[in-house]
Amino acid sequence: MKNEHMKYLFLPALLGGLLGGGLAWLGLTGTGNALLNLGVGLRALSLSGWTGNLAAWTVVCLVSLWPLALLLLRRKRSKRDTLLPLLSVLLLAACFLLINPALLDTVEPYLLALLWTAAGVLLTWGVLTLAGQFTRDRFLPLPLLFQAGAALLAALVGFTAVLRLWGQVAAVQAGNTGAPEAAMTTGTVLGALTLVRLLPDLLGGWLLLQGSELGRQMEGNPFAPETVELCRATAKNALWCVNLALGVYLGCNLLQLLLPGLLHLDVQLLLPLPTLLAAAGLLVLCRYMERSKAVYDDNQTII
Incomplete structure (x- = not known):
């Protein structure tokens, strides 16, 4: 096999492994305790003053609203793009629970469910977008x-x-x-x-x-x-x-x-x-x- 083709195997496998290790380290595959610590830090930043509150809201907006920005930047929209607002809602709800964990007795399962559902929505949108290329005159x-x-x-x-x-x-x-x-x-x-x-x-x-x-x-x-x-x-x-x-x-x-x-x-x-x-x-x-x-x-x- 040509050497340049190896980048389609080992580099993606390495990146996937690093992503899996990062999620495991953050606690996204377990109870989510490490992830809740990030929420505690974000909440402390919000309560530190108006500048900290502005910074916290900036982080929340960047995390949750980027799908809407992607939707607005797309020139040609289709029915599958309705998944992008749903993705924003799920991410916003996850950020809200992350900052306010006292709203539920056991917030970890709901938080992880929101994040994994958001990941599923993103994957579904990506697959449908790729599959949509086959319905056009120009095939991949x-x-x-x-x-x-x-x-x-x-x-x-x-x-x-x-x-x-x-x-x-x-x-x-x-x-x-x-x-x-x-x-x-x-x-x-x-x-x-x-x-x-x-x-x-x-x-x-x-x-x-x-x-x-x-x-x-x-x-x-x-x-x-x-x-x-x-x-x-x-x-x-x-x-x-x-x-x-x-x-x-x-x-x-x-x-x-x-x-x-x-x-x-x-x-x-x-x-x-x-x-x-x-x-x-x-x-x-x-x-x-x-x-x-x-x-x-x-x-x-x-x-």
């Missing part, structure tokens, strides 16, 4: 779609992996305060397993980048010998990725059974669905291209 280039899919998959993989690892390590340390060395060893093993288990899903992203290269070749000359050869190579890579991904999952489970002294076993009965789906899609596409090339060659002989 096929290689760009594959590259965007690979980057999104890598970012989600890094994000979920860090969140899962953070929760596991925290649970092991909290439940084994009397055995710090064993807890550290278990955390190290879990971290290593998390890194290894990134491979199957990243292989799915790599297959999408293979599809990007194939799509670029198809846009040029879909029936050229180079395109057919690339299809065959892509099909072989897809099967190789599926075998390797399944082997990684099985090997990680077996390795934990062989290691003594672990305080937590993270045995998973999962299939690498992104890799399997990407491989299946590319295999179907390659098979279609090979048959289309055969029909094209037959037509050329008749002519």
